[in-house]
Each structure stands twice: as structure tokens, then as C-alpha cells.
Amino acid sequence: xxxxxxxxxxxxxxxxxxxxxxxxxxxxxxxxxxxxxxxxxxxxxxxxxxxxxxxxxxxxxxxxxxxxxxxxxxxxxxxxxxxxxxxxxxxxxxxxxxxxxxxxxxxxxxxxxxxxxxxxxxxxxxxxxxxxxxxxxxxxxxxxxxxxxxxxxxxxxxxxxxxxxxxxxxxxxxxxxxxxxxxxxxxxxxxxxxxxxxxxxx
Numbered sequence: 001x002x003x004x005x006x007x008x009x010x011x012x013x014x015x016x017x018x019x020x021x022x023x024x025x026x027x028x029x030x031x032x033x034x035x036x037x038x039x040x041x042x043x044x045x046x047x048x049x050x051x052x053x054x055x056x057x058x059x060x061x062x063x064x065x066x067x068x069x070x071x072x073x074x075x076x077x078x079x080x081x082x083x084x085x086x087x088x089x090x091x092x093x094x095x096x097x098x099x100x101x102x103x104x105x106x107x108x109x110x111x112x113x114x115x116x117x118x119x120x121x122x123x124x125x126x127x128x129x130x131x132x133x134x135x136x137x138x139x140x141x142x143x144x145x146x147x148x149x150x151x152x153x154x155x156x157x158x159x160x161x162x163x164x165x166x167x168x169x170x171x172x173x174x175x176x177x178x179x180x181x182x183x184x185x186x187x188x189x190x191x192x193x194x195x196x197x198x199x200x201x202x
Contacts (some may be wrong), residue, residue: 002087004041007094011069012049012079015103019074023101030098030105032057033066038088043067047081055080064097147177 009032013019024030034040048055054072071080084094096107150173157166 003089005086005089005093007084007086008046009082009084009094009096010079011082011096013074013076014106016076018076019071019100019103021070021072023103024070025099025101028063028099029060029068029070030096030100031060031064031066031068032082032084033064033095033097034086035088035090035093035095038086038093040066040084040086040094042083042085044083045080046083049074049078049080053078053080057082066097068098143177147173149173150177 011030032040032043043057045055045057052072053074054070056070057067058070060066060068069080069082086093096105098105150169154166154169154173157163157169160166
């Protein structure tokens with residue numbers, strides 16, 4: 001028995017730098033496509049953060065058959081919501097593939113669910129731990145490491161009766177890493193897109 005579904009897919013810039021059209025490699029642009037055995041009947045852009053982004057979709061057949069996402073630019077927090085009419089009824093029927101020069105594409109689905117197939121936590125054949133890490137991710141890991149090291153060294157110095165240096169390290173360990181973590185927080189999803197569709201509030 002065949003089924004017809006409508007999937008809403010949101011794409012946005014969760015980084016802290018603008019993404020421009022020139023950052024999309026011609027040979028591997030971000031493409032919305034259907035899983036094995038599935039068909040896409042129609043796609044459309046139903047909401048954008050700003051008209052100036054000039055977000056659009058183009059039918060492509062290489063390196064994969066689907067609809068390539070294009071735009072003039074996406075500032076941090078900018079994005080769009082796409083409607084995809086297709087057969088099938090699984091979360092993983094509609095996928096997003098491609099590359100961004102100087103960045104990467106993170107994939108998830110609404111309500112905190114993880115796109116999985118066959119019981120393994122993979123998307124497009126790549127597990128979460130095998131994926132390349134973004135600069136934002138590395139900054140957060142570095143901030144956590146600095147937080148632990150500075151606090152540890154500070155407490156050791158305090159116990160060794162070197163109060164001045166120890167307290168200074170503790171204060172630095174509390175302020176600097178916290179600032180890095182605050183700056184590196186993601187906008188997930190942008191408020192304009194989230195307000196358009198409550199299903200994006202995962």
C-alpha cells in the first residue's frame with residue numbers, strides 16, 4: 001500500500017559567520033533527496049528568514065537526483081523552511097546531502113529524535129563520531145578542557161597556600177571558558193523559522 005507524506009525541512013546557518021553562494025561547491029551542493037526506493041513529487045520554499053537571502057531550489061541529477069538548495073547568502077541565524085511531498089512515511093525518507101566550503105552540514109529531526117536506520121545511529125552512512133567537527137564544536141571542547149584544568153590547578157595552588165595565584169586561576173577558569181561557551185551557543189532553530197512551524201521546536 002503506497003502512502004503520501006509531506007515533510008517540512010528547515011535549513012539555517014547555525015554558525016557565527018555568513019555563508020555565501022561561493023561557499024557551495026558546484027560538484028556537491030546541498031541537495032534534498034529521497035531515500036532508496038522513495039520518490040519526491042514536489043518541493044517548494046514556504047518560508048525564509050529574509051527575502052534578500054534569495055533561497056531557491058533547482059532540480060539536479062548529479063551527483064545525486066534531487067533538489068539543490070541555493071541562496072545568495074545566509075547570515076548567522078538565517079534560513080528557510082522547505083515543503084517536500086513524497087511517498088513513504090519514515091523520518092529518514094527525505095535526506096539532505098552535500099558540502100559547504102569551510103563548514104559542514106549537521107543533520108537532525110524535530111523533537112530531539114535522531115535519524116536512524118537499521119538500529120544504528122548513522123545518517124547517510126556516517127556515524128556521529130566519524131563526522132568532521134566544526135570550529136564551533138572544537139571551541140566548546142577546548143573551553144570545557146580549559147575550565148577543568150584551570151580550576152584543578154587553582155585548587156591545588158590554594159591547598160598549597162598560594163592563595164593569590166590559586167584564586168586568580170579559579171576566577172579565570174570560571175570567566176573565560178564560560179564566555180567561550182556563551183558565544184559558541186547555537187541558534188537552534190532561528191526564532192523566525194521556529195515561530196512559523198511549532199514542529200521545529202525540538
